[in-house]
Amino acid sequence: MRRVLLISNKVFHYRVSNYNYFAGRFRELGWEFCVRANELERSNPYPLQFDFQEMPFSFGDYRHEIERLNPDVVILFLHLKNLVIWPLLHWLKLKGIPVVYWNKGVNLEVRHPWLCNLPFYYVHSRCDAIVLYSPHEVKDIRPGNRGKVFVANNTVNFEAFPAITASKEELKREFGIPFRKVVLFVGRMRGVKKVDHLITAFNEIDDPDCGCIIVGDPMGCDLPAMIRRKNVMHLGEVHDPEGIKISKLFKLADLFVIPGEVGLGMNQAFYWGLPVVTEACFQPPEIHYLTEGRSGFVVPENDLAALKDKMLLLLQDDDLRARFSAAAREDIMREASIERMFSGFRDCVTALTDPKSELCAPRFRS
Numbered sequence: 001m002r003r004v005l006l007i008s009n010k011v012f013h014y015r016v017s018n019y020n021y022f023a024g025r026f027r028e029l030g031w032e033f034c035v036r037a038n039e040l041e042r043s044n045p046y047p048l049q050f051d052f053q054e055m056p057f058s059f060g061d062y063r064h065e066i067e068r069l070n071p072d073v074v075i076l077f078l079h080l081k082n083l084v085i086w087p088l089l090h091w092l093k094l095k096g097i098p099v100v101y102w103n104k105g106v107n108l109e110v111r112h113p114w115l116c117n118l119p120f121y122y123v124h125s126r127c128d129a130i131v132l133y134s135p136h137e138v139k140d141i142r143p144g145n146r147g148k149v150f151v152a153n154n155t156v157n158f159e160a161f162p163a164i165t166a167s168k169e170e171l172k173r174e175f176g177i178p179f180r181k182v183v184l185f186v187g188r189m190r191g192v193k194k195v196d197h198l199i200t201a202f203n204e205i206d207d208p209d210c211g212c213i214i215v216g217d218p219m220g221c222d223l224p225a226m227i228r229r230k231n232v233m234h235l236g237e238v239h240d241p242e243g244i245k246i247s248k249l250f251k252l253a254d255l256f257v258i259p260g261e262v263g264l265g266m267n268q269a270f271y272w273g274l275p276v277v278t279e280a281c282f283q284p285p286e287i288h289y290l291t292e293g294r295s296g297f298v299v300p301e302n303d304l305a306a307l308k309d310k311m312l313l314l315l316q317d318d319d320l321r322a323r324f325s326a327a328a329r330e331d332i333m334r335e336a337s338i339e340r341m342f343s344g345f346r347d348c349v350t351a352l353t354d355p356k357s358e359l360c361a362p363r364f365r366s
Contacts, residue, residue: 001030001031001032002030002072003031003032003070003072004026004072004073005034005036005066005069005071006019006033006074007036007037007062007075007078007088009079009082010037010039013041013044014157017046018156018157018338019033019050020157020160021157021160022342023049023051025339031349033050034052036053036062036065037052037055038082039054040054045240045241053065057083062084066092066095066097072349072353073097073098073100074092074100075102076088076101076102080123089123093126096363098128098352099126100128100130100348101123101129102132104132104133104284106121106137107120108282121142121145124145125145127148128148128359128361129148129149130145130149131152132151132285133152133153133284134285136285136288147358150347150351153335153340153344154264154286155337155341156264156268156338157338161247162242164248166251171248171251172252175249175252177252178211179211179231180209180210181255182213183253183256184213184269184274185215185258186215186246186265187258188216188217189214189217193258193260195214195258195259197279197304198258198259199212199214199223199227202229203226203227203229205231205308206229207231210231210312213233214235215235215236215238215249216236216237247272250268250271250272254274255277255314256276257276259279260278261281262276262286266278267289267332267336269328270329270336273326274328275297276290276296277310278290278298279298279302280298281301281302289332289336291327295331297310352364
């Protein structure tokens with residue numbers, strides 16, 4: 001059996017579910033999937049169904065672990081500020097072990113991207129393959145390295161989501177939510193999420209039937225000071241081992257709104273058939289799952305009037321919202337299934353170890 005080793009920074013709970021799926025699928029193909037990381041999220045509710053070990057970043061320790069495991073392919077899921085990546089990358093090349101860099105490609109949030117992304121371009125050139133979050137990031141890879149790019153559409157494992165049989169009205173009673181139409185925000189309230197824009201917009205909505213439910217760590221945001229009406233409720237953080245509570249909140253909602261960076265919360269919203277409204281600010285790769293005028297709206301950045309108008313349009317027009325809902329669910333199941341994400345990694349490691357492939361590493365050519 002061949003072995004692929006993923007070296008990662010903090011493994012969040014949703015990645016555990018993904019890696020459980022990867023491990024099972026790799027096993028079917030004759031591969032063992034192993035993960036080594038400097039940290040595992042403490043609130044992770046999922047049992048680990050893959051070979052995992054938590055190891056603080058130390059080049060010497062990781063070198064010894066790689067020598068012990070003797071992997072056929074190593075995938076680096078690290079930030080460039082995780083300094084262990086630099087000696088690891090060069091040592092793996094010296095050892096002749098195929099090395100893959102998995103990430104968004106480059107940093108698009110810097111003032112001088114060409115100059116600041118030179119370290120990324122260097123890593124791309126040294127690696128044997130690159131795995132990106134979406135095909136839309138290929139343009140950020142230099143032309144000479146695009147031939148070794150694979151895409152693993154970034155997502156969460158929908159197959160691990162619980163079935164919720166209760167109706168919207170039953171769920172609203174369970175959570176004490178009085179609104180007929182519900183806008184949902186889920187996420188840690190970092191500044192890039194712009195939760196203040198959502199609250200400000202709801203401060204201008206005087207329809208008592210329309211309410212906003214905010215879920216997540218406020219991260220220092222003084223939400224009570226922002227909220228001026230009774231149409232906004234903050235439920236705090238929601239954690240439960242099987243993800244039932246958060247799934248119930250998604251099911252009872254009508255619309256998902258994060259004015260800032262949407263991230264994987266949008267995948268979850270689309271799975272539950274919630275249209276999404278956001279702003280045209282810097283967005284992560286997941287934004288490409290949203291089709292304007294089909295599964296949601298992207299309003300001009302910082303245009304709170306437009307944000308409010310699009311929310312009200314979808315909340316008040318049941319037929320339009322139903323069409324958007326069906327499209328959202330259809331699109332995310334097609335574009336962001338866990339199997340589609342896995343296929344990017346499968347194709348990558350296959351290309352690096354198949355003698356018939358142009359990308360095949362020298363150690364597998366004989």
